[in-house]
Amino acid sequence: xxxxLGLLLNAVVSGLLLGGFYAAVSIGVAISFGMLDIVNIAHPxxxxxxxYVAYLANTLLGIDPxxxxxxxxxxxxxxxxxxxxxxxxxxxRRQDQSLRGLSFFFGLLFxxxxxxxxxxxxxxxxxQAPYIGPSLHLGWLELPLRLLxxxxxxxxxxxxxxxxxxxxxxxxxxxxxxxxxxxxxLMAADPTRIKRVAFGLSFATAAIxxxxxxxxxxxxxxxxxxxIGRIFAICVLGGLGSFSGMVIAAVxxxxxxxxxxxxxxxxxxxAVSFGVxxxxxxxRPSGILGR
Amino acid sequence: MVSxxxxxxxxxxxxxxxxPFLLVLIVIAAGIFAFGRWxxxxxxxxxxxxxxxxxxxxxxxxxxxxxxxxxxxxxxxFFAIGAYSSVFxxxxxxxxxxxxxxxxxxxxxxLVGLGMGYLTLRLRGVFFSIATLALAVVVQTLITNWDFxxxxxxxxxxxxRVAPLIGGDYVQYLFLVMLGLCVVVLxxxxxxxxxxxxxxxxxxxxxxxxxxASGVPTLKLKLIAxxxxxxxxxxxxxxxxxxxxxxxxxxGFSLNYAVNAIAMPLIGGTSSWLGPVVGxxxxxxxxxxxxxxxxxxxxxxxxxxxMVAFVIAAxxxxxxxxxxxx
Amino acid sequence: MTTLLEIAALGKRFGGFTALQDIDLEVMEGxxxxxIGPNGSGKSTLVNCxxxxxxxxxxxxxxxxxxxxxxxxxxxxxxxxxxSFQLPRPFASLTLAENLRIPILYAVNAxxxxxxxxxxxxxxxxxxxxxxxxxxxxxxxxxxLTQIEMRKLELARAMAAQxxxxxxxxxxxxLSHAEVDEIIALLFRLNRQGVxxxxxxxxxxxxxxxSQRLVVLVAGRKIADGAPKEVVRDAEVVRAYLGE
Numbered sequence: 130x131x132x133x134l135g136l137l138l139n140a141v142v143s144g145l146l147l148g149g150f151y152a153a154v155s156i157g158v159a160i161s162f163g164m165l166d167i168v169n170i171a172h173p174x175x176x177x178x179x180x181y182v183a184y185l186a187n188t189l190l191g192i193d194p195x196x197x198x199x200x201x202x203x204x205x206x207x208x209x210x211x212x213x214x215x216x217x218x219x220x221x222r223r224q225d226q227s228l229r230g231l232s233f234f235f236g237l238l239f240x241x242x243x244x245x246x247x248x249x250x251x252x253x254x255x256x257q258a259p260y261i262g263p264s265l266h267l268g269w270l271e272l273p274l275r276l277l278x279x280x281x282x283x284x285x286x287x288x289x290x291x292x293x294x295x296x297x298x299x300x301x302x303x304x305x306x307x308x309x310x311x312x313x314x315l316m317a318a319d320p321t322r323i324k325r326v327a328f329g330l331s332f333a334t335a336a337i338x339x340x341x342x343x344x345x346x347x348x349x350x351x352x353x354x355x356x357i358g359r360i361f362a363i364c365v366l367g368g369l370g371s372f373s374g375m376v377i378a379a380v381x382x383x384x385x386x387x388x389x390x391x392x393x394x395x396x397x398x399x400a401v402s403f404g405v406x407x408x409x410x411x412x413r414p415s416g417i418l419g420r
Numbered sequence: 421m422v423s424x425x426x427x428x429x430x431x432x433x434x435x436x437x438x439x440p441f442l443l444v445l446i447v448i449a450a451g452i453f454a455f456g457r458w459x460x461x462x463x464x465x466x467x468x469x470x471x472x473x474x475x476x477x478x479x480x481x482x483x484x485x486x487x488x489x490x491x492x493x494x495x496x497x498f499f500a501i502g503a504y505s506s507v508f509x510x511x512x513x514x515x516x517x518x519x520x521x522x523x524x525x526x527x528x529x530x531l532v533g534l535g536m537g538y539l540t541l542r543l544r545g546v547f548f549s550i551a552t553l554a555l556a557v558v559v560q561t562l563i564t565n566w567d568f569x570x571x572x573x574x575x576x577x578x579x580x581r582v583a584p585l586i587g588g589d590y591v592q593y594l595f596l597v598m599l600g601l602c603v604v605v606l607x608x609x610x611x612x613x614x615x616x617x618x619x620x621x622x623x624x625x626x627x628x629x630x631x632x633a634s635g636v637p638t639l640k641l642k643l644i645a646x647x648x649x650x651x652x653x654x655x656x657x658x659x660x661x662x663x664x665x666x667x668x669x670x671x672g673f674s675l676n677y678a679v680n681a682i683a684m685p686l687i688g689g690t691s692s693w694l695g696p697v698v699g700x701x702x703x704x705x706x707x708x709x710x711x712x713x714x715x716x717x718x719x720x721x722x723x724x725x726x727m728v729a730f731v732i733a734a735x736x737x738x739x740x741x742x743x744x745x746x
Numbered sequence: 747m748t749t750l751l752e753i754a755a756l757g758k759r760f761g762g763f764t765a766l767q768d769i770d771l772e773v774m775e776g777x778x779x780x781x782i783g784p785n786g787s788g789k790s791t792l793v794n795c796x797x798x799x800x801x802x803x804x805x806x807x808x809x810x811x812x813x814x815x816x817x818x819x820x821x822x823x824x825x826x827x828x829x830s831f832q833l834p835r836p837f838a839s840l841t842l843a844e845n846l847r848i849p850i851l852y853a854v855n856a857x858x859x860x861x862x863x864x865x866x867x868x869x870x871x872x873x874x875x876x877x878x879x880x881x882x883x884x885x886x887x888x889x890x891l892t893q894i895e896m897r898k899l900e901l902a903r904a905m906a907a908q909x910x911x912x913x914x915x916x917x918x919x920x921l922s923h924a925e926v927d928e929i930i931a932l933l934f935r936l937n938r939q940g941v942x943x944x945x946x947x948x949x950x951x952x953x954x955x956x957s958q959r960l961v962v963l964v965a966g967r968k969i970a971d972g973a974p975k976e977v978v979r980d981a982e983v984v985r986a987y988l989g990e
Contacts (some may be wrong), residue, residue, distance in 0.1 A: 168546045170493070170553060219732040227545050229731040231491045232686055236728035239679045243721050354675070358554035365547070396565055396572070403558035410547055411539040616851045619840070623848045626837040629799060632819035633829055635853030635907060639818075691839070 135269050140391040141384055146276040148383020150345060152376045153283035153338045154356055155363040156290060160331040162361075163369035164307035165324050167216065171234040173353035173360065174241035175332060179205065179339020180254075180348045181245060187256040194256045195282060198340035202333050209332025212237070213325045238353070245350035253347035261344060279341035286337055290330070291372050303327045307370055355399050362406035368415055438614070442607045449599045456595065457588075465595040469663060471704040472598040473656055477677065478684035478696035479605045480652035483612065484645045485682070486690030489625035490545050494536075494552030495678040497559040498529040498650045502657030503672050507569045510577050510661065517584070518597055522658040529654020530647045532559075537646035541639060560673045574668025577661040594659050605652050609693040612648075621645060653681070676720055680704075683727035689737025698738050750775040750810060750911055750942050751796070757804030758788075758795055758966075765791045766966045769805070773911070773944065778937050780957030780974065781946045784986060788966040789946045790832055793913050797829045798822040810910065823853050828909030832916045832946075834896035836888035842899060843884040846871040849907035871906070877932060878902045894920050901929070911942045918949050926952050954978075962986070 154176060161169045182201050183194035192200075220230035265272040294300035302323045342348060363382055367374035382405060390398045436444065456464055477495065484490050492498075502525030509521050532555075540551045564572045583593030612618045620641045623631035632638050661667045680703065688699025703723055710719040734741055751773040758766040766788045773779055783789050794800040796807055798819035807814045814822055828849070837845050847867060855861040862870060875881045878898040883890065891899060901917045914933065918926050930952055937943050947953050953960065953974070960977040962970040964986040970977045977983060 239724040358557045361550045400558045400561040403554040627835045630835040634849040635823040
């Protein structure tokens with residue numbers, strides 16, 4: 130096998146795995162922004178909160194990060210419902226989502242980040258788990274379990290949520306609220322309650338996304354910001370509200386970033402998402418699957 | 421807007437015209453500077469510079485955010501473009517006077533605002549906001565990878581030993597430059613509020629479709645606001661390398677700048693030029709007090725916490741609270 | 747009389763839904779035209795396509811001899827079109843007088859012929875508000891108005907742009923008998939000053955009184971165009987309205 134071709138293929142494969150992980154990071158925003166039209170730019174900060182919860186449980190009690198995520202799910206769900214309630218009462222009801230609603234989430238982002246800095250400092254933190262370290266070797270191909278496990282967990286979560294939205298009554302009500310809040314009101318369902326549930330779900334995904342983030346890489350409080358551009362690039366590129374488009378966009382971005390990091394150096398990778406975002410907004414704001 | 425302000429002043433002194441207002445600002449600025457010289461405490465200039473910088477940043481943000489309703493989160497991008505253009509100029513032409521560097525930083529940041537706005541301002545406002553968030557990351561990436569201006573390691577800037585024109589400590593000169601910038605920015609902001617441009621901005625903020633139907637060229641006006649806003653942010657950043665003497669991406673792109681520049685107008689009130697000033701003086705002063713008395717870690721939480729509290733409980737800001745009572 | 751507005755084979759689709767199809771319409775300078783049709787028949791979509799709020803997909807729109815295709819909404823307003831919105835969309839943070847100031851500053855003054863300045867603008871705003879009976883509330887904010895007053899403000903703001911062609915989109919809904927008469931008189935007055943009026947309205951009394959010609963849209967198609975008395979007797983129109 131030629132060296133540079135091997136490099137290329139490995140970069141593509143790790144990009145695919147990385148992209149699968151990006152889907153887990155983005156799905157919360159695909160729900161809140163894509164379906165509910167709530168621009169929760171603080172989402173990455175809550176993903177990091179999930180990472181630090183996994184870190185604490187792992188270092189203090191030796192619990193597996195993925196298990197922690199499952200245990201923490203209900204708490205994140207409730208936290209999300211609470212945040213939505215504040216958002217609804219303060220901004221949505223007053224029709225003041227754009228200026229003050231956005232600033233509210235920006236404030237949350239900052240408060241969460243600084244609070245994490247105050248508690249944990251700016252050092253990188255990491256977790257211990259049996260699947261961090263070893264790799265699967267398939268010929269010349271190297272599959273680090275550190276990337277493979279998050280990829281599988283992420284895909285499981287996306288499929289699960291997709292099934293929930295299309296099969297369950299509440300899920301279909303969420304889809305309906307995304308299409309037309311007025312129609313739902315006519316059906317005598319309470320759109321605010323449905324949105325609260327959906328926003329709670331979007332927060333719950335942060336618990337899982339946070340756990341697999343700290344499996345993939347050590348974290349420190351400010352890396353959440355790197356993910357803002359990435360997440361919104363993925364959601365916009367994927368066409369808002371469509372999970373399949375979002376997964377395609379996430380994998381695409383993962384591969385492009387991985388190639389950029391391999392051939393130009395990792396310090397250039399964060400710029401990729403911005404380029405993708407700007408080009409999408411300028412050329413095709415409805416996303417790759419949009420009409 | 422104008423008539424709201426006029427109504428407030430009904431029975432009080434009539435509203436000042438543009439030129440008299442500028443003169444009043446200059447007199448106040450001169451008074452502040454003279455007072456500082458009389459005090460002759462270098463800490464006063466050092467701390468005062470920060471508050472003035474935030475008045476400029478907050479007012480600049482408000483020209484776009486408060487007047488047209490378009491939220492710019494990429495403050496650090498524009499601010500750092502100003503700061504790093506000064507680093508660049510310092511490396512190639514160290515003798516260039518600082519005010520000229522301020523102008524260059526402002527022009528560069530304004531051009532970035534123009535390009536950015538042209539690409540994203542046709543879309544819904546949230547897309548612009550998201551794009552500005554990403555812009556901050558990409559400009560930081562570019563600077564981190566650009567070794568000439570220090571890259572990730574950072575760059576040292578040597579201050580001249582003596583301030584030009586006024587003599588004495590160089591920090592006094594930095595203070596004076598920022599004070600002058602304050603006068604320019606505040607006069608511009610107030611002139612906009614009272615002009616047809618201000619009415620056009622307000623119409624865009626209230627209902628963009630109705631504004632278009634009334635003949636307002638919304639894209640053009642939004643671009644004007646973005647260029648002015650971004651340009652002033654660049655100007656606010658230009659003296660930074662001389663103030664800190666060592667600039668690296670982590671400090672130049674600190675989230676504190678972004679949060680403060682948004683929090684201060686929202687806390688002070690976004691509907692008039694006075695809001696960002698009130699917010700910057702109050703929050704900036706409070707932060708400095710906490711930094712000295714409690715800890716520097718606690719002070720950064722103040723702006724974020726106050727901002728969230730104000731957008732929830734007092735959306736019109738301090739200036740709005742005051743007006744409602746009257 | 748010259749043709750002021752000329753619409754040829756206009757079509758508009760939203761995804762798979764055809765909102766307007768093959769609309770041909772000519773409006774003469776100085777005419778008073780009524781545009782009626784059931785809810786969802788495409789009346790407002792047609793106004794939106796003419797005024798540039800929406801982009802049409804097929805056909806062309808000419809105004810005063812110039813093609814409007816590709817012009818933005820504000821360029822069309824400056825060229826002499828003005829419209830009221832069916833659901834009032836006032837500038838919420840501006841007083842009533844300031845609401846009218848926007849089209850004066852940005853439409854009238856942008857035309858370059860006889861720009862108004864300071865005190866003249868103020869006087870013109872107050873005059874227009876007086877015409878729709880809102881003079882006393884000139885310094886109030888739109889949130890202090892009733893829905894009916896909002897419609898009057900909407901009309902006054904369209905008039906402030908000094909249009910050659912005015913679209914009055916359901917400005918009379920909810921008004922009392924006497925108020926409807928007031929608005930009809932107002933539209934007649936404007937028309938006598940040379941403004942062409944296209945009225946979209948459900949109140950048939952007003953439509954019949956004001957219109958010289960009546961156009962009927964049903965399901966995105968024009969099904970009738972002619973003298974009002976004949977059009978309302980037209981079998982197809984009756985069927986569309988009575989829903990046989």
